[in-house]
Amino acid sequence: MNDSSHVVARLAGAIKRYGRLTALEGVDLQLRRGELLALLGPNGAGKTTAISLLLGLIRADAGMVELFGQDPQQITARRRIGVMLQQAALPPTLRVGELLRLTASYYPAPRALAESAELxxxxxxxxxxxxxxSGGQQRRVQFALALCGRPELLFLDEPTVGMDIETRQKLWAAIRQLLADGCSVLLTTHYLEEAEALADRVCVMARGRVIHEGTVDALRARVASKRIRCISTLDTDVVAGWPAVGDVHRSNERLHLTTAHAESVVRRLLDADPHLSELEVQRAGLAEAFTELTREAEAASAASRREVA
Incomplete structure (x- = not known):
């Protein structure tokens, strides 16, 4: 998969400035055939700028931007992609079937209308x-429009905003089917469980830079903390005072806490509450890893600004 022939989209040393603001500062990014890359980061991290470069909507000030080895503004490259952005201005009076037929007509070998609608x-x-x-229904229609051209690369920008849990999971299933068929997907999402469920790789951005890239497991491995859950009558304030215990809260009768020293904390829990039950220990999720990584990046950036000042 490292062969360049498998790369469908690439940023290399990409720089983009808006006046005095640097939105991207030397970003390197690759998306390979048949994989889902989740692009994560807080607001203002540079995700939208990176996508806009790959879509050919804006030009980089420096560096290289490629879509299927071509300039993203080339029509031959653009016909091979599907796009679902956060905002979509579609003719409000057209029926859904008419929108699908119209959009499919722009592609050389589109899906049949029934296939797109079913997916x-x-x-x-x-x-x-x-x-x-409804808003959720409109998002599903936008997803259908993005995939109706049988794209080799699908850009999904916050695709499940406004969807209920059941609809979101159905869309996840459709995305997995597209990936199985060889389609590549670049996903941005604020739902970290979405990235955790779907991504082959994650790329975390902050302040216009890539601060981490790798598998979900590799990102989680950067965080030493584990999550402990159990049914216990122990007081949360008491447990919060124990050494090495981080966040502590109670949900219904369950006690939830985080710690970097799970073994010793579990022993103390069992000693303190002989009636403790349903004990679970889990490694950190993507949300904890993402939070810690972006916090470190922000702290490093603040320290750098102080040195300059």
Whole structure:
């Protein structure tokens, strides 16, 4: 998979400035065929700028930007992608089926309308005017429009915003099917469980730089803390005072806490509460790893600014 022939999108030393603001500062990024790369980061990290470069919507001030080895503004490259952005201005009076037929007509070998509708879960909406759909339904239609051209690369920018849990999981299943068929996906999301469930690799950005890139497991491995859950009557304030114990809270009758020294904390829990039950120990999730990584990056940036000052 490291062969350059498998790379479908690439940023190399990409720099983009808006006046005095540097939105991207020497970003390197590769997306390979058949993988899902989740692009994560706080607001203002540079994710939207990176995507806009790859879509050919803006030009880099320096560095290289490639889409299928070509300039992203080349029509031959753009016909091989599908795009679902956070905002979409679609003709409100057109019916969903009409929107799908119109969009599919721009591609050389589109999916059949029924196939696109089935994948996106909108078969029951084809006769409905777009403007009369709920926000979640409109997002599903936008997903159908993104995949109807049978893209080799799909850009999904916060795709499940406004969707309920059941609909979100159906969209995840559709994304997995597209990946199994060889499609590549670049995903941005604020739902970290979404990245954890779908991503082959994650790329974390902060202040216009890539601060981590690798598998979900590799990112989680950077965090030493573990999560402990159990049913216990122990007082949360008491447990919070123990050495090496981080966040502590109670949800219903369950005690939840984090610690970098799970073994010793578990022993103390068992000693302190002989009636403790349903004990679970889990390694840190993507959310904890992401939070710690971005906090470190922000602290390093603040220290650098102080040195300059």
């Amino acid at each position: 996106a879960g909108i078969a029951d909406l084809l006769l409905r005017p777009y403007a009369r759909l």
